[in-house]
Amino acid sequence: MDVMEKEHSSTPEVPGQGHRPVLLHPLIEHLQPSPGQTVVDATFGGGGVTAALLEAVGPSGRVIAFDRDPEAIGRARALFSGVSNLTLVNANFRNIEPELGQRGTGPISAIAFDLGLSSLQLADPARGFSFSLDGPLDMRMDPYGKITASTIINEWSQPDLAALFWRYGGERWAARVAAAVVAARPLSTTRELAVIVEGSIPRAKWPPRIHPATRTFQALRIEVNDELGSLRQGLQGAINLLMPGGRLGVISFHSLEDNLVKNLFHVAALDCICPPHQPFCTCAHRALLFQEFRKAIRPDMSELERNPRARSARLRVAQRI
Ligand SMILES: C[S@@+](CC[C@H](N)C(=O)[O-])C[C@H]1O[C@@H](n2cnc3c(N)ncnc32)[C@H](O)[C@@H]1O
Known part of the structure; x- marks a missing residue:
């Protein structure tokens, strides 16, 4: 099993900025957010993806950002105060479907998941995530x-x-x-x-x-944090929420996450999930996703040179049918 290369978050600290999201450019390129759309950042963290989505959808669009960590949402309020087209949701993304349902958000064009910890969580000894800093044995994101x-x-x-x-x-x-x-x-x-x-x-x-x-x-x-259970439920909710043609992008940092995403996308892209030996279909399963690329997208050399800790990152993208 691949393990995260070193103890790291996906968003290593950049002096003066706090975060540097990994695979940000390919994520935005594949999600194709455009002016006027409503899109979701399921993992606010330090806000790099949210900032890029806000820029792409413009003032006529809307971004909804989730984080289960109230500290991240507190930071988001401070960073984006006065940004009226950003809605912040302090909740586990496993509840993305009911949370958006109760807000009546309308059709969603793109949803991004950037999994794992933020550098701020990792760097705070009191959160207990780091083996190199002394803190309580906590490790709760929420x-x-x-x-x-x-x-x-x-x-x-x-x-x-x-x-x-x-x-x-x-x-x-x-x-x-x-x-x-x-x-x-x-x-x-x-x-x-x-x-x-x-x-x-x-x-x-x-x-x-x-x-x-x-x-x-x-x-x-x-x-x-029941990370895999949350991810499975969150992805299923995201698929249900996306409008036809809407795009889903997931950045993961170890093989357990990436395999879950790969398998879930694979099954969601099938028209039949009956056992192969069965002579006719009885499952009534219908494909909900289309995958242009079956392979995960990895950081390129220039990103790895800038940030060797991005090595374990994988991006998978799919489009709602
Ligand atoms: C890697 S950081 C995201 C970085 C962010 N994309 C950026 O540009 O700065 C992951 C964030 O997702 C949050 N998170 C992880 N699992 C979550 C879940 N199941 N529901 C909501 N937030 C979650 C963490 O609390 C953390 O703040």
């Missing part, structure tokens, strides 16, 4: 979320921890990490956990390009 990394680390059984580190982190030393965590409990900080992980993987077997705690932290974050 601070009102029910479970924290601490709940999992301190309360789950050893086999359940091992299964989680393997399933969502691809950690081949999952059983040893889980045993070391259970032996060291209670744990309260990110550094404590990082040191336990480092100590449970033989030095000679540390992964070459990433910190040894990367996979464990990724697994915890995915579970704490």
Whole structure:
């Protein structure tokens, strides 16, 4: 399983700006937002995608931006105060369909998902996302979320921890990490956990390009935020919301996300999902998406030179039929 190359957000900090979205140019090029349209940024973060969408749709268009993190929405209010054609929604994008339904937004022409963490979340030790900064074992994108990394680390059984580190982190030393965590409990900080992980993987077997705690932290974050469940539901909602010809773009940062997007787009582009041996169709499934490119779009050399941490990013785009 690919894991994020290093501990990073998709929007590494740029001094003076705070964020640099990855794959922004190809995302906007493929979504083709144009003046007067209503479009959605499902992941506001630092606002780079929202800013580009606002520019493209112009004053006669409308942008609706989601973030489940109230701090991101607070920043958005400050950054875009007085921008009357931007609607901010502090909600999980898994509820994109009911949230937009209750706002009566009309036809949606494009929806962007730029997954993962923002650099501001990662850089704040109090959020507990970083293994290189000391903070509480939290990792919630939404601070009102029910479970924290601490709940999992301190309360789950050893086999359940091992299964989680393997399933969502691809950690081949999952059983040893889980045993070391259970032996060291209670744990309260990110550094404590990082040191336990480092100590449970033989030095000679540390992964070459990433910190040894990367996979464990990724697994915890995915579970704490139910990232894959939210993504599946959010994409289905987005497909339902888009008008015919409307475009959907998703930027992901590890293979679990990218595989989910790839498979969901693939099935949504099929006219029949009956088993291949079945002589006639009984599923009544109809294609909802068209994919011009089946392959994911990756950062080009110039983007990688400017920002080597964009290496794991993948963009997939599809069009509503
Ligand atoms: C990588 S950042 C987005 C960066 C943004 N495109 C920019 O240009 O700065 C991801 C953001 O999405 C938010 N997010 C992640 N999963 C979410 C979800 N299920 N619902 C709503 N927001 C989510 C995170 O809180 C974070 O602020």
